[in-house]
Amino acid sequence: MSESAIRELLTRAVEPGPPPGVPLPVDDVLARNGRRLFRRRVGRAGAAVVVLLAAGLVTLLPGRSPSALPTPPAATPPATSATPVGDYRARAATALRLLTVAVPRGYTLPERDEVSLGEGASYALRETTWREPGRPAKELYSALLEVQFDGRAAVLTVRVSDLRGAANPLAAADPCEGAFDPDGQERECRMWSAGNGTPVRIAGWKVITGPVRQAVRVSGDTLVMVEQAGRPRPGVYALGRQVLSDQRLADLAADPELLP
Known part of the structure; x- marks a missing residue:
């Protein structure tokens, strides 16, 4: 299949289409890509514990039951934290919780942690990763959550990184420099103030x-x-709308519970 044909198929994935569950033309392309992208995760699960240790990251699928994940109302995360400083695994779990309670009414949360792509590959719907203490990794921890609306999917992500040895992007003369995907269109950027007064780049x-x-x-x-x-x-189209407002994004980024 040519590159132009693949691009056309991917474009269809974000255009209005049939309801969820109907086979899509883009499935074969995405399934092949998904197998390449997630085969590494399957390899780690089978026999690559050494790779995890070398990278200093551990992956956890929380394993919540469907009954534990009703669609919640939007809520304001607490302003204080009881998580021990430097406990990245606990911080990652906290980040996943904050993402979950931030999802507005009307959106659907995943009923399981991953979906199978066949041939031993999987696609994470809810996931946390963290750096083990003393391991050299810039990313301290992360959390990922897929949400759906009308059968279309978006992903919410938190990543917390160690900035030591790197420049503070918000202290630059132009804090928006380098903020975008090189292939992104209709770019916009501005500084925003979170509810607690923290400056945040949106x-x-x-x-x-x-x-x-x-x-x-x-x-x-x-x-x-x-x-x-x-x-x-x-089998799922991309959601072509924002899930969280810019203010909600800023308030999440400024939440002190996310700091190590």
């Missing part, structure tokens, strides 16, 4: 899978990024 752009919105804040040597984006996968 950037947005559009790619073939739909709009991307990203909030970034820096506290000392820690960079916190909260992002939302459309997410097509086999």
Whole structure:
């Protein structure tokens, strides 16, 4: 299949189409890509514990039951934290909880942690990763959550990184420099104030899978990024709308519970 044909198929994934569950033309393309993207995860699960240790990251699928994940109302995360400083596994779990309670009414949360793509490959719907203490990795922890609306999917992500040895992007003369995906269109960026007064950079752009919105804040040597984006996968179109408002993104990025 030519590159132009693949692009046409991916474009269809974000255009109005049949309801969820109907086989899509893009399935074969995305399934092949998904197998390549997630075969590494399957390999780690089978025999690559050494790779995990070398990377300093551990992956956890929380394993919540469907009954534990009703569609919640929007809620304001607590302003204080009881998580021990430096406990990245607990921080990742906290980030997943904050993402979950931030999802507005009307959206559907995943009933399981992953969906199978066949041939031993899988696609994460809800996931946390974290760096083990003492391991050299810039990313301290992350959390990922897929949400759906009318059968279309978006992904919410939190990533917290160690900024030591790197420049503070928000301290640059132009804090929006380098904020965008190089292939992104309709770019926009501005500084925003979170509800607690923390300065946060809000950037947005559009790619073939739909709009991307990203909030970034820096506290000392820690960079916190909260992002939302459309997410097509086999049998599911990308959601072409924002799930969280810019203010909600900024408030999440500025939440002190996310700091290590």
